Amino acid sequence: MLFGGETAESYYEEGLTSSIKGDYEQALVFFHKALSLNPVFAAAHHQIAKTHIRLGAFQKAIDALNQAVALMGRKTSALADLAQAYYLLGKVKEARTIFSEILQISEKDTRGVLGLAFCAFADEQWVTAINLVQHASTLGRLHFDAHFLIARAAAKTGAEDIAGFHFQQALEQMNHTLEITEEQVTGYFLRGLVHASMGGLLDALRDMDSALRYIDPDKNYFAYNHFFNKVEILVQKGVLLKDLNRIREAKETGEQILALAPDNQTGMMLASLS
Secondary structure (H helix, E strand, C coil): CCCCCCCHHHHHHHHHHHHHCCCHHHHHHHHHHHHHHCCCCHHHHHHHHHHHHHHCCHHHHHHHHHHHHHHHCCCHHHHHHHHHHHHHCCCHHHHHHHHHHHHHHCCCCHHHHHHHHHHHHHCCCHHHHHHHHHHHHCCCCCCHHHHHHHHHHHHHHCCHHHHHHHHHHHHHHHHHHHHHCCCCHHHHHHHHHHHHHCCCHHHHHHHHHHHHHHCCCCCCEEECCEEECHHHHHHHHHHHHHHCCCHHHHHHHHHHHHHHCCCCHHHHHHHCCC
16 A cells, blocks of 8 residues: 555655656656546646656657646646657757747746757757857856757857856866766766867767766666767767777777667767778
8 A cells, every 4th residue: 555545646656756766667657557546637747758758758758748738738847848858859840939938938937048049059050059048047057958058059159268168167067966976877978978079089988988887778868958878878989989090999889889779870880990
């Protein structure tokens, strides 16, 4: 018997607990059980969607979020998650429309502003992306994803001072993450991406190797708009080895990728190196 009895609310709370622990598959079981007892439980639909995002099932997240929005109304929290799911699915136009709607509801909504910045970056509108992140910085503290985004956009425009400052901020945030727990796969992977973007290929390679050392090979990871797993880390490692002209190691990494994901295009490219 669940604490609180066999109620939708009890199963919902169990789902939240499982989600906090990172057991997303079990969380889905609890959230769906909550819905079986109360089909119009909007918060359960919303949490199912957020869990699907963490698992990389973006279309399932969109479906659940549409049900949540239908029940709770067009609240900015659910709309922001819906827009994010569209963005992660590669549907930038749809994401931009929803992020714009969020700002019509609340013009100072940080997720809305940053969401439009990500959409601008995806469409190679570098200056617009920079301006939007700078605007977001007036609304609250920027997190890793915002610093990394504006740094890359600034680098594209040759704004070296802006790029350098925000790359450093992104590094410091990941360094802090790794100080808290050194076995943090996400910290090493994201820091590796920053080093690679700054041209620090050896530092990036060390971080990717560290991420591989600690990763759970059966797990998917999601943080700061980055969804990745062992294959993606190997892809990053292989490209770094290739750029460092360490061809034999790059080729071996490509073969490792293909053993896990036979259709991976980068793996095929790396494995064919000679």
